[in-house]
Amino acid sequence: MTNNLRSELVVRENETGVGVERPRSYTNILPYILVFPAVMVILLLYLYPFLASFWKSFISKEGVLSLANYEKTLRLYRYDILFTLGVTVLSTLIATVLSILLAVYLRLSKSWLANRIGILYRLPIFLPFVVVAQMMRSFLAPHGIFNLFLAKLDLINIENPLQFFNWTGLTFGFVWKEAPFMILIILAGFQMIDDSYIEAAKSVGAKLPQIITKILIPMNKPTILIAVTLVFCSLIGCFSFPYMLIGGKTPVTITVDIAHRVNYFGDYGVANALGVFSYIMVSFLAIYYIRSMMRKGLYD
Amino acid sequence: MQKSVLRKSIEIIIFIVFIFFLFAPLLSLGIWSVALRWYWPHTLPQKIGFDYWLQALGITKSLTLGAVNVIPAFLLSLGIGIIVVIITMAIATPAGYALAKLKIPALLKGIILILFLLPRAFPQQPVFVNLMLMFNKIGLTGTVIGVIFVHLVVSLVYAVWITASTFSSIPPELEEAARSVGASRLKAFLRITLPISAPGLIASAVFVFLTSMDEFTGTFFVGLPFVTTLPMTLYSASGSNIQFASVTAILLLIPSILFMVLIQRFLKAEYLGGMGG
Numbered sequence: 001m002t003n004n005l006r007s008e009l010v011v012r013e014n015e016t017g018v019g020v021e022r023p024r025s026y027t028n029i030l031p032y033i034l035v036f037p038a039v040m041v042i043l044l045l046y047l048y049p050f051l052a053s054f055w056k057s058f059i060s061k062e063g064v065l066s067l068a069n070y071e072k073t074l075r076l077y078r079y080d081i082l083f084t085l086g087v088t089v090l091s092t093l094i095a096t097v098l099s100i101l102l103a104v105y106l107r108l109s110k111s112w113l114a115n116r117i118g119i120l121y122r123l124p125i126f127l128p129f130v131v132v133a134q135m136m137r138s139f140l141a142p143h144g145i146f147n148l149f150l151a152k153l154d155l156i157n158i159e160n161p162l163q164f165f166n167w168t169g170l171t172f173g174f175v176w177k178e179a180p181f182m183i184l185i186i187l188a189g190f191q192m193i194d195d196s197y198i199e200a201a202k203s204v205g206a207k208l209p210q211i212i213t214k215i216l217i218p219m220n221k222p223t224i225l226i227a228v229t230l231v232f233c234s235l236i237g238c239f240s241f242p243y244m245l246i247g248g249k250t251p252v253t254i255t256v257d258i259a260h261r262v263n264y265f266g267d268y269g270v271a272n273a274l275g276v277f278s279y280i281m282v283s284f285l286a287i288y289y290i291r292s293m294m295r296k297g298l299y300d
Numbered sequence: 301m302q303k304s305v306l307r308k309s310i311e312i313i314i315f316i317v318f319i320f321f322l323f324a325p326l327l328s329l330g331i332w333s334v335a336l337r338w339y340w341p342h343t344l345p346q347k348i349g350f351d352y353w354l355q356a357l358g359i360t361k362s363l364t365l366g367a368v369n370v371i372p373a374f375l376l377s378l379g380i381g382i383i384v385v386i387i388t389m390a391i392a393t394p395a396g397y398a399l400a401k402l403k404i405p406a407l408l409k410g411i412i413l414i415l416f417l418l419p420r421a422f423p424q425q426p427v428f429v430n431l432m433l434m435f436n437k438i439g440l441t442g443t444v445i446g447v448i449f450v451h452l453v454v455s456l457v458y459a460v461w462i463t464a465s466t467f468s469s470i471p472p473e474l475e476e477a478a479r480s481v482g483a484s485r486l487k488a489f490l491r492i493t494l495p496i497s498a499p500g501l502i503a504s505a506v507f508v509f510l511t512s513m514d515e516f517t518g519t520f521f522v523g524l525p526f527v528t529t530l531p532m533t534l535y536s537a538s539g540s541n542i543q544f545a546s547v548t549a550i551l552l553l554i555p556s557i558l559f560m561v562l563i564q565r566f567l568k569a570e571y572l573g574g575m576g577g
Contacts, residue, residue: 032398034395034402035394035398038392038456041391041452041453042456042457045431045452049428049429049433050418053427056433113314116315120319121322128516129516130534130549131556134548135549138542145327146324148340236423237423237425239517240520244538259425259521262432272429279422282421282423293417
C-alpha cells in the first residue's frame with residue numbers, strides 16, 4: 001500500500017518534470033547520513049571500549065597474551081563473583097515474586113487503597129541509585145530508623161541492632177529500587193488481559209491462586225521474562241549502590257572490585273577480566289533480551 | 301459479610317506495610333537533613349534546624365568537617381546536562397527518524413539495532429574503565445568534555461529509541477500527503493512530523509537531561525577527582541557527613557521526581573528501567 005503510493009509519487013514527479021535523478025540518489029543515501037553520527041558515537045565510545053575489555057583481559061602486566069589476569073581474578077575474587085551472582089539472583093527473585101503479587105493485587109482490586117498504591121509505587125523508579133544508596137545508608141544503619149523501629153516493637157534488643165551493611169541491605173535496596181519497575185511492566189501486561197477471561201475462570205469456580213497461575217502469569221510470560229531480564233542485567237552491573245553501602249567490606253560485588261583494581265592498583269587487566277565475568281553472568285539473559293527486542297521491534 | 305471484613309483488613313495491612321517500606325527510607329533522608337543533634341536511641345532528633353541546608357546552599361558559611369557547597373556542583377551538573385541534551389538530541393533525532401521512517405536494508409538495520417541494544421543488555425562499568433584508558437591517552441580524563449562524552453554515550457541509546465518510537469507512531473500518510481502537494485521532504489518533516497512528535501521529543505530530551513544529572517558510574521571513572529557533579533558530591537559527602545549527604549540527596553531527587561511525573565506517560569515502561577544506574 002505504502003509502496004504503491006510511493007511509486008505513484010515518483011511517477012507524478014516524473015510527469016511534472018521535477019528533477020528525478022538528484023532527489024532519488026539523495027533519498028537513497030539520506031538514511032545513512034541521518035544515522036551516521038549516532039552510529040559513530042556508539043562505535044567509538046561504546047563498542048570499541050566494550051570489545052577492548054575482552055582484549056585487555058588477556059593482556060598480562062608485562063604486555064603479553066596470557067591467562068594471568070583470569071588466574072589472578074579467580075584466585076582473589078572467586079568468592080566475590082559468587083557473592084555478586086548470589087545477591088543478584090536473590091534480589092531478582094524476591095523482586096519478581098513481590099512485584100507479581102502486587103501487580104495481581106493492583107489488577108484485581110478496585111478499592112481506594114489499591115488506587116493510592118497504584119500511584120505511589122512508581123516513586124522509586126525515578127530515584128537514581130546514588131540517592132537510594134544514601135537513603136539506605138541512613139535507613140539501614142546500625143543506629144538507623146529501621147533498627148529503631150524494630151527496637152520500639154521489641155523485635156530486637158536495642159543494645160544489639162541488626163547489621164544490614166552486607167548482602168541483606170544490598171538485597172533490600174535492590175528490591176526497593178527495582179520491584180516498582182517490574183510492577184510497572186508486569187501490570188501493563190496484566191491490564192492487556194480482558195476482564196472476561198478472569199470472570200469466565202471465576203464462574204467455573206477458579207480461586208485466586210488459580211487465576212494467578214493459570215491465567216495472569218501464563219498469558220504474560222514474555223512481559224515477565226523481559227522485566228526479570230532487565231532487572232537482573234542492571235543489578236549485575238550496578239556500581240554506585242554496593243560501592244556506597246559495603247564498599248570497604250568483604251565480600252563485595254565485582255563492580256566494587258573493578259573500581260578498587262583501577263583506583264588503587266591501576267590494574268586494568270584484572271579489572272577487565274572481572275568485567276568479562278560480569279558479561280558472562282548476564283550473557284544468556286542479555287542475548288534473550290536482544291533477540292526478543294529484535295523480534296518485537298524496538299519502537300513499534 | 302465476614303469475608304469482606306477480612307478482605308478489608310488484609311488490604312489495610314498491605315497498605316500500611318507498603319507505605320512504611322516505601323516512605324520510611326525517604327523519611328530517614330528528610331529527618332537527617334534537618335537533624336542537628338540526634339543521639340541513639342532517641343526516636344527523633346533532640347535538636348532540629350536548617351543549618352546544614354543553609355550551609356550546603358552556601359547561604360551561611362560552614363566550618364563543619366566534610367562540609368559541601370552544592371551550588372557549584374549543581375550548576376556544573378546543570379550545564380553538563382544542558383549541553384548533553386543539545387548534542388544528544390541533535391544526533392538522536394535524525395537517527396530515530398531514519399530508523400522509523402526511511403528504508404534501510406534489513407541486515408544493516410539489524411546490526412544498528414543490536415548496536416543500540418548492547419549498552420542496555422550488558423554491564424557498562426567495564427566500558428567506562430576502558431573509555432577512561434582511551435581518554436587518558438588524549439587528555440580527556442578529568443575534564444568536563446570527557447564527562448560530556450560519557451553522558452552522551454549513556455543517554456544516546458535511550459534518546460534514539462524514544463525518538464524512533466515517537467516517529468514510528470505517526471502515520472506515514474500525513475507526510476506523504478504533504479509531499480504529494482509539492483512539499484519537499486524537509487518541509488514535510490518540519491511542518492507535519494516535527495510538530496506532531498514534539499511531546500515525544502520533549503519527553504526524550506527530559507529523559508536525557510535526567511540521565512545526565514543522575515549519571516554516576518561513568519563520571520566516577522572519567523570525571524573524578526576534578527569534575528564533581530552533584531552525584532559525585534553526594535558520594536564524597538556520604539562518607540564524611542550524613543547531614544550534608546542527606547541534603548544533597550534530596551536536592552538530587554527533586555528534579556527526578558518532578559520531571560518524571562510530567563513526562564512518564566509519554567515513555568514506554570521499558571525505558572524507565574534505565575534511570576539512574
